[in-house]
Amino acid sequence: xxxxxxxxxASGTPGQRVIISCSGxxxxxxxxxxxxxxxxxxMAPKLLIYGDNQGPSGVPDRFSGSKSGTSASLAISGLQxxxxxxxxxxxxxxxxxxxxxxxxxxxxxx
Amino acid sequence: xxxxxxxGGGLVQPGGSLRLSCAASGFSFSSYGMSWVRQAPGKGLxxxxxxxxxxxSTYYADSVEGxxxxxxxxxxxxxxxxxxxxxxxxxxxxxxxxxxxQNSLHDAFDMWGQGTMVTVSS
Numbered sequence: 411x412x413x414x415x416x417x418x419x420a421s422g423t424p425g426q427r428v429i430i431s432c433s434g435x436x437x438x439x440x441x442x443x444x445x446x447x448x449x450x451x452x453m454a455p456k457l458l459i460y461g462d463n464q465g466p467s468g469v470p471d472r473f474s475g476s477k478s479g480t481s482a483s484l485a486i487s488g489l490q491x492x493x494x495x496x497x498x499x500x501x502x503x504x505x506x507x508x509x510x511x512x513x514x515x516x517x518x519x520x
Numbered sequence: 521x522x523x524x525x526x527x528g529g530g531l532v533q534p535g536g537s538l539r540l541s542c543a544a545s546g547f548s549f550s551s552y553g554m555s556w557v558r559q560a561p562g563k564g565l566x567x568x569x570x571x572x573x574x575x576x577s578t579y580y581a582d583s584v585e586g587x588x589x590x591x592x593x594x595x596x597x598x599x600x601x602x603x604x605x606x607x608x609x610x611x612x613x614x615x616x617x618x619x620x621x622q623n624s625l626h627d628a629f630d631m632w633g634q635g636t637m638v639t640v641s642s
Contacts, residue, residue: 445628447565454635455557455565460620460628498565502626507579509555509567 529636
């Protein structure tokens with residue numbers, strides 16, 4: 411059971427904006443930065459957002475992150491068919507001294 | 521080009537041992553913390569263990585504490601994971617991952633290997 415809680419699924423049509431939530435606690439999301447990863451089918455995860463809201467070089471600015479208190483969100487605007495993937499939030503947890511991942515959200519582009 | 525290449529996976533019986541390796545290239549290996557992350561078939565990501573660049577600090581998930589040992593040889597640019605007392609629930613693809621920032625263990629993973637499959641079964 412993941413300590414970071416994500417909805418198991420999300421969906422949208424091309425061009426839409428989709429938001430994926432990630433809920434945690436004081437010892438992880440509120441205290442440390444949140445990172446988001448995209449995992450395409452059969453592939454290794456890829457860093458999408460780091461430091462709550464920073465996009466690595468090469469990641470389209472359609473992807474954005476935000477955080478408030480013990481919750482974080484990933485927003486994907488201008489949804490495209492190639493965005494269909496699993497998305498994971500992650501953060502260091504001071505209580506367990508380790509990285510926690512959310513359970514993952516499977517995004518379907520209708 | 522930054523590259524991580526895992527090896528050492530395979531089929532092992534319950535209670536057995538296996539050592540995974542992750543060969544790194546394209547960056548100053550000793551300056552970066554490294555982690556192992558696993559993914560059971562059809563399941564989500566689970567962080568397993570982390571080690572600082574200078575091999576001073578190590579961290580483990582409760583699920584592997586006392587059974588797995590992370591290590592690194594900075595002269596060979598290689599990260600290891602020694603896995604003992606393996607259980608069926610350790611069956612997963614094991615990825616090594618590089619920290620985004622130098623001298624950090626609490627940040628993002630900006631590079632992942634392709635993964636190596638470990639199957640624990642009799």
